[in-house]
Amino acid sequence: MAVAELSTSYTKTATRYHSSQLSLSSASSRFSHHFRRSFRPTPRTRNATISCSVTSDQVQAQIPVEAESPKGKTCYGVFCVTYDLKAEEETKSWEKLVNIAVSGAAGMISNHLLFKLASGEVFGPNQPIALKLLGSERSIQALEGVAMELEDSLFPLLREVSIGINPYEVFQDAEWALLIGAKPRGPGMERADLLDINGQIYAEQGKALNAVASHNVKVIVVGNPCNTNALICMKNAPNIPAKNFHALTRLDENRAKCQLALKAGVFYDQVSNMTIWGNHSTTQVPDFLNARISGLPVQEVIKDHKWLEEEFTEMVQKRGGVLIQKWGRSSAASTAVSIVDAIKSLITPTPEGDWFSSGVYTNGNPYGIVENIVFSMPCRSKGDGDYELVKDVIFDDYLLNRIKKTEAELLAEKRCVAHLTGEGIAYCDLPEDTMLPGEM
Ligand SMILES: NC(=O)C1=CN([C@@H]2O[C@H](COP(=O)(O)OP(=O)(O)OC[C@H]3O[C@@H](n4cnc5c(N)ncnc54)[C@H](OP(=O)(O)O)[C@@H]3O)[C@@H](O)[C@H]2O)C=CC1
Ligand SMILES: O=C([O-])CC(=O)C(=O)O
Secondary structure (H helix, E strand, O other): OOOOOOOOOOHHHOOHHHHHHHHHHHOHHHHOOOOOOOOOOOOOOOOOOOOOOOOOOOOOOOOOOOOEOOOOOEOOHHHHOOOOOOOOHHHHOOOOOEEEEEEOOOOHHHHHHHHHHHHOOOOOOOOOEEEEEEOOOOOHHHHHHHHHHHHHOOOOOEEEEEEEOOHHHHOOOOOEEEEOOOOOOOOOOOHHHHHHHHHHHHHHHHHHHHHHOOOOOEEEEOOOOHHHHHHHHHHOOOOOOHHHEEEOOHHHHHHHHHHHHHHHOOOHHHEEOOEEEEOOOOOOEEEOOOOEEOOEEHHHHOOOHHHHHHHHHHHHHHHHHHHHHHHOOOOOHHHHHHHHHHHHHHHOOOOOOOOEEEEEEOOOOOOOOOOOOEEEEEEEOOOOOOOEEOOOOOOOHHHHHHHHHHHHHHHHHHHHOHHHHOOOOOOOOOOOOOOOHHHO
16 A cells, blocks of 8 residues: 655745645545555645655555654645555566656646546556656746645546745656756847747756756756757757657657648548657758658659648647637647657657657767757668667658758857856847748
8 A cells, every 4th residue: 555645835825725635535446545645734835735746655644734854854734644445466577766847837838738647558567656846936826726636636646746936855866857847938039038038947947957957867858949948958958868859849740640641531649650850940841751651652652742831830820829829729649649749759669650740959879960959850770769860761852952941040048148157158130921820
């Protein structure tokens, strides 16, 4: 049997969590089979930590309010009640707990992603997880709400939830860091300002990961501009292998697959080998030269070359913006799905002959792309969390020209943030048309 505990070091939240304790109490018939929860307000006020962890299989009943738990923690009310139950069969096959940190955890994307992570859909039914959620002064209350919803979902695999506003605390021992939080570009804001503001966030988070996360932490940067944010984060985390940093371009890959399937009149599972080259921006290059439909080169199935070069390419590049026009906010659910896809691609062997796209560090790339940037390229994984770049891809003039354009944009973005990557004095000469997918 397992024991879990709920504690908080954010004094303002203490009272509020009474209600969540009650909700747990009413759910106790199920939770209690797994763990005991305790509640421990401490004097710290800036950082909130709410955790539910598997700690022991020994139990006592009805410890009074504010009593000392066997682990030396002060527990509270119903969370001190423990249950003497036999270990459930399923827990015997469980893997060691995986620590997953998520920034921007009170945002729209996270609101979809966290529940997928906790359900077991991402890491599998034998993989218990701990969620470490990073918010800010702005979002701490909302983050408590997120934590409460996670509690109320009774996910058996979700063994710990902690929330906080200090990345040096929240990222402790993280084995995955899903970095989603970023300031959206407001009306009239220069892209250089956006790069600087978000770059500062990612520089700080890189430093924090470097200091306290697992040294093999896998980092997926989602917050825009994600390629350059990933580069900044990586440069501020010299103890973590550069290869471990990814910028999310999986949503672009998924969008491209969908459009090709639609045009070819097939279901989208027939589209493979889809590379997105370059920046997660309107200069990205969805590669129809190497992609396949039902195992055939795309251009043998879709003969309309003009459509591929113009409409298809632009549709993928600007899909995010069209969605914002319709929805009134940027893609959240499909982005969360694509983060799940990106993680699964790293922890599952890539199917024979196929590959996936990810924004990764260009050093040592076989394509002649300039080194020292984060650029989306085709990758394969053995399922061990690592990846290799795919060597057997072909290029034509169209593809090379497009790749050059997105490369130039990323180099310009990099020059804007030189002060954050430790590469000298920044100056910003971004191409006029540099835009996020959502900004068209
Ligand atoms: N790579 C990709 O494919 C995609 C990337 N995105 C990007 O993902 C990011 C998150 O999107 P989404 O979840 O929808 O956004 P939301 O606006 O819902 O949430 C973003 C979070 O960012 C945090 N944030 C950090 N710094 C600031 C700041 N200075 N001002 C305001 N908020 C800040 C906020 O959390 P807190 O206050 O807790 O820090 C907020 O909860 C965006 O940058 C978006 O452009 C979106 C779609 C696709
Ligand atoms: O610009 C945004 O925030 C949205 C975005 O990245 C996308 O939809 O691809």
